[in-house]
Structures are given as C-alpha cells and as structure tokens.
Amino acid sequence: MNTDLPYGPVQDDLAQVEAALDALRDVDFPPMVEMLNLVLAKGGKRLRPALSLLAGKFGHYKLDLLVPLAASIELLHTATLVHDDVIDNAATRRGRPTANSVFHNTTTVMLGDYMFAHAANFVARTGNIRVIRLFSHTLMTIARGEIGQDMTAYDTRQTVRHYLQRIAGKTASLFATACEGGAIVAEANQDRVEGLRSYGYNLGMAFQIVDDILDFVGDEEEMGKPVGSDLMQGTLTLPSLLLLDRYPKDNPIPNLFARSRRRQEYLSQAVEMIRQSDIPQESYEMARSFGEKAQEALAALPRNPARRALGHIVAYVLERRS
Template sequence: MKTSILFGPVQEDLARVEGTLQSIKQVDYAPLAEMLEVVLAGGGKLLRPALTLLAGRFGEYNLDLLVPLAASVELLHTASLVHDDVIDGADTRRGRPTVNSAFHNTTTVMLGDYMFAHAADQVAQTGNIRVIRLFSHTLMVMTKGEIGQDLTAYDSRQTVRDYLQRIGGKTASLFATACQGGAVVAQESEQWIEALRTYGYNFGMAFQIVDDILDFTGDEAEMGKPVGSDLLQGTLTLPSLLLMERHPGDNPVQKHFAQPRQELLAQAVEMVRETDIPQESYDMARSFCARAHEALSVLPDDPARRALYDLTDYVLERRS
C-alpha cells in the first residue's frame, strides 16, 4: 500500500511541508544550490513529517507551527543521511547518485552541517522552547548512536541488546521526536504526548529492524543499494547477530570481519535467507508494532489514530 493513502488526514498538508523543503534550495550560491538539489530532489515518502502532522491532529492543529516542525524533522533526517553517505563511502542512495559521489567528502560534510543548521532554524520558528530543547536532545542522541555504530564496526562481540540500544538512538529517537513534538506544539495533554512519544519510538524500532531484514532479503533494484550493505560496512544488525548466535564457532560473519571477502558476504546473506532468521526478526519487529498499537489506545478513535495504526502495518509490509 502506498504511504500517501495511509497519510489520508494530512496528505494535502504535507504539500506545505514539501514546499518548505524545496524553498531551502533557493540560495544565491550555485554550488550549494546544486548540492541541495541533489538531496532535496523530492520523491521521498515524508514519513516522519507525516507522523508529526498526524500527532498534531489530536490538539490545536496549527499548520503555521506544525509545518516548520515537520520540515525540521525531515531536514534532520536528511542531513544525517548526507553524513552517513560520507562515512559509508556510498555513491548511490535509493538508486540516485549521492552528493559525495560528485563533490569532495569535506564539502559534503559541510553540506550536512548546513542542513542541520536549517533544521534548527525551522524548529525555532515554532517558538516553543520545549520543542527546541527536544530537537537538540534528539540530535545528541542520534549522534551518540552513530558514534557507537562507528566505534563497533567489525566488532563481533556485540549482542542483540547492544543492537537494540544502538538503533533506539540512531533511528527510533527521531521517530519519537516527530510524534512527541507534534503533540507538544498542538498543546495536547501530557498523557497524549507521552502516548505519541511511545508510539513513535516503537514505530521507529520496528522500522529499523525491517530495514535491516531487507538488507538481507530485499531486492537490490527496489532498495537502491546492494544486498548485504550493512555487513560490507562492518555493521552488525539483528539478522547477522542471530546468525552468529546459531553458529557461534563457525560463521561467515566473523570470518568476513576478520578478513573481508565477497564470497563470505554472499554466504552470510544466503545462510540468513535459507533459515527462519528473517521470520524471527520480523517477530521482534511485530512486538514493537504491538507496543506502538497499545500506546494509541488512550487517544480518541478518529482518522488520525487509524492512520497511525495502519502505518505500523505498512512498516511490516514494506519492501524498500
């Protein structure tokens, strides 16, 4: 199912968020405008901004405040991807050339910094100090998660608990903020704010787990990146950790980490695909979706709540 269908109650309002994002490309320095055109070309799902708007539907739905917040969430996400591409040395993302494939890494890092600054400018337009502090805290948590991932690359001593803590920081925290921030700006009750934060966090955990499953089981053409990309970068995810648990003494993951070879990477992907590891991983994702569903129970039953509920089902069904 297309996300645009699930966004129903806020689909038209997302056009304003997209307009804000596109306006950022209008700068009087051609090289910067060219780089911004690459990363803000449009066509993204706008999942995080949609969550912000949906969360705001349970209170005072003021688009003059919610649109800048939603744009800031998307810019924060996009800026982190720009930095990720430099770290990973990625030439493409979702089948499109990355900025660092055409410009120096140093320049690309500074582009990410520029976008972080723009994200901060957008969130400041809410005039809500609580949301501004939430934004700052989230950026710190995300960065801590990224640092942890970098420092543990090719380290086979990690556990599933380590993995969950890492994705909670680098991925789920922003989904939580997207929902919590929307509820705060809409002046909802503390009970609803916490419910939406909990929903967003668990949604984000499920989203990342599915993303990591697809890195083994997905179609390269649909995903826009090679299968096994995480292992290629030395990143342990849930499927690879489960594979190591089942074969503690002899598995291609540890061999690949000790001496990277393409055939070991291919063997790890094949072993995961031929076992019930994807199913076990999906079971964990479902458990986080169930927690997200449960968090919504305190909210009124209206189109926004139903959209949030259905989006968790989309997370489990997506293929890219």
C-alpha cells in the same frame, strides 16, 4: 506522490512541508543548489513529517507551526543521512548517487552542517522552547547512536541488546520526537504527548528492524543498494547477530570481517545462510512486537482519523518491501 501511503487526514498538508523544503534551494549560491537538489529530491516517503502532522491532530492543529516542525524533522533526518553516507563512503542511496560520491567528502560534511542549521532554523520558527530543546536532545541522541555504531563496527562480541540500544538512538529517537514534537506544538495534554512519543519510539524500532531485514532479503533494484551492505561495512544488525548466535563455529562473518580477499564470497555466503534460515521470520517477530507496542500506545488515544492513519502506518512499516 505518496498516493499509496496511508497518511489520511494530513496527506494534502504534506505539500506545504514539501514547499518549505523546496524553499531551501532558493539560495544565491549555485553549488549549494546543486547539492540540495541531489539530497532533497522529491519522492521520499516523508514518513517522519507525516507523523508530526498526524500528532498535531491530537491537539490544536496549527498548521503554520506544524509545517516548520515537520520540515525540520525531515531535514534533520536528511542531514544525518548525508553525514552517514560520508561515514559509510556510500556511492548510492535509494538508487541515486549520494552527495559524497558527487562532491568532496569535505564539502559534504559542511552540506550536512548547513542542513542541520536550516533544521534548527525551522524548529525555531515554532517559537516553542520545549520543542527546540527536544530537537537538540534528539540530535545528541542520534549522533551518540551513530558513534556507538561506528565504535562497535566489526565487533562480533556485541549482543542483540547493544543493537537495540543503537537503533533506539539512531532511528527510534527521531520517530519519537516527530510525534512528541507535533503533540507539543499542538498543545496536546501530557498523556497524549507521552502516548504519541511511545507510539513513535516503537514504530521507529519496528521501522529500523525491518530496514535491517530488508538489507538481507530485499530486492537490490527496489532498495537501490546492494544486498548485505550493512555487513559489508562492518555493521552488525539483528539478522547477522542472530546468524552469529546460531553458528558460533564456521560462520562466514568473522572471515568477512578479517578483510580477506574473498570478502565478497563470504558476504554472499552469509546473505544466503540468512535467507535460507528462519532468521528473517524471527527478526520480523521482533519488529512485529514493537509494532504491537505502538498500537497499544495508540489505543489510549482518542479515536479519530489521525489515530486510524497512525495505525495504518504501523502496518505499512511492517509490510514494506523497500
């Protein structure tokens, strides 16, 4: 797995993170095992845990502490996806059935809680109170970002600034924490901790913007979900906000949000308008500018194979197709 990904000096150590996640399924409670198999399936990019390990390379690379941290970050991420899918009522994610499409919504909420608990347990294994507090703060920020997204759903008055705030909370905060946490566990000096946090934050912003572009221009099969699904759920992202800006009149989005019977038609129209315009390029420009800030943050760090890998990750995030 991950052979096409540039995780450089930590590539092999990621197997230990995988093993830590696997150990979760060792519970004497068959329904839980079945659910965990579904949501923890291998084959994810494991980008966030890789960031934690790479950040650890800028201090004392203590793998026995970095592995639980990395596992906790991935688990926190997966748990928020599980709750997210309940919220979105999503039937598939990356081409696989979601937990809530297979189990009750109800059970799925608790499955997410169970995973949060495990994530908290993993982070406690670092024995590092500062990292534990960072972890809990991040979960607060993510939840707040998700609530913000829910509260602004179907609201066409929101701006790009609101959008950036939202994705800072729901996505970039965890990327930042993955990097900062790794640096703290490795006892890197404060400059490096801050540099890595800034790298992670900006990478996360770029990552989410690209995600939101792909939702319009991506290939359904590669993505494993229908094109335009954000808009269908009332979530306005950068491309759709730009479309609203450009066509204040005769725009299919307000019609789509009016929940008429012709929703699918309005959705296709919005998707086509975005694809045919230069909105994807303009959106990529913004993603690239966050990518550049991530590279600038790296430039202040010592040159080493981990820094090189982090640089490649920026390029990968900007170029990915799914």
